[in-house]
Amino acid sequence: MDRLIIIEGATLAFAECGENLRLPGPEECPEARAAFSFTRGCHSCKVAYMAAPAGMTSLGLREVWPRLDSEEYALAAKGLELANWDRSSRFCPRCGAPVRWHSPISKMCENCSHEYFPQLSPAIIVLIRRGDEALLVHARTFTRPFFGLVAGFVETGETLEECVEREVMEETSLRIKNVRYAGSQAWPYPSNLMIGFTADYAGGELRFADGELTEGGFFDREHLPPLPTPPSIARRLIDEWISNF
Ligand SMILES: [Zn+2]
Known part of the structure; x- marks a missing residue:
């Protein structure tokens, strides 16, 4: 099925669908001129840069994701990520001439x-277990007062497992073991791939040394703080930990 992804700045245009939202089809805005097109699975999408047509709602993807079904979210996320790249890669880094699709x-x-x-x-994100508790933290960059997981960008020349151990040490002063892959998620804010892990506490005293994290601690399942919203991978890892007890 074809979709039209209308982007203005950092917002996308959505049509109301009961209490939920959906991406419009090309027939709902025939005047839209596609800047580029892409496919994902059996879906074909056109991306247009313009204001939201009358009757549609213009919102940021992170605000609306609980109101989108998972396939609509994935299409919108890919469109937004490609649009971010399209708008920030207009000239050749080698010779300075324009680049074209x-x-x-x-x-x-x-x-x-x-x-x-x-x-x-x-970027890695990791749920650290200690007995029947998990480490939940609040980062300086979180815009709402929830507690999520330790995360950080992969550096050149390191493995994902080394990155997990380094980020945990830098941000919490803790040592960990049993680092295991636990899933991934496209994260188009603006162009990240979140790679999820679980690990076990191996030693050290919790200290937020580098200032990235402002508070946090080990929580058991009966006394959880406010959590990240689904469908973030942080929430998925926390929910899996809760349900596997
Ligand atoms: Zn060139």
Whole structure:
């Protein structure tokens, strides 16, 4: 099924669908001119840069994701991520000439013909267990008063497991063991891939040394603080920990 993803700044246009929202179809805004197109699974999407048409609601993706079904969210997320890349990659880093869309997933330089693909910034996120408790933390960057998980960007030259251990040490002063992959999530804010892990506490005293985290601690399932909202991978990892007890 075809969708039209209308983007103005950081907001997208949605049609009301009862209490939920959905992406419009191309027939609902025939005047929209596509800046580019992409596919995801069996869906084909056009992305247009324009104000939301009359009757549609213009909102940021993170505000509306509880009101979108998971496939609509995935399409909107891919469209937003590609749009972020489209708008920030207009010139060739090698020679400075303009670049143009070359395929649904790449651009090419008009001058030197070098082909460019959207860049992802991988980041880890980890649920740390200690007995029947898990470490939940509040980061300086969280915009709401919930407690989530330790997370951080992968650095050049390190493995994902090394990144998990380094971030946990830097942000909490704790040592961990048994680092295990636990799933991933596209995170288009603006171009991250969140890679989830679980780990076990191995030693150390909790200290928020580098200032990224402002508070937190080990919580048991009966005394949980406010949690991140679904469908974030943070919430998924926490829910899995709760249900596996
Ligand atoms: Zn070039």
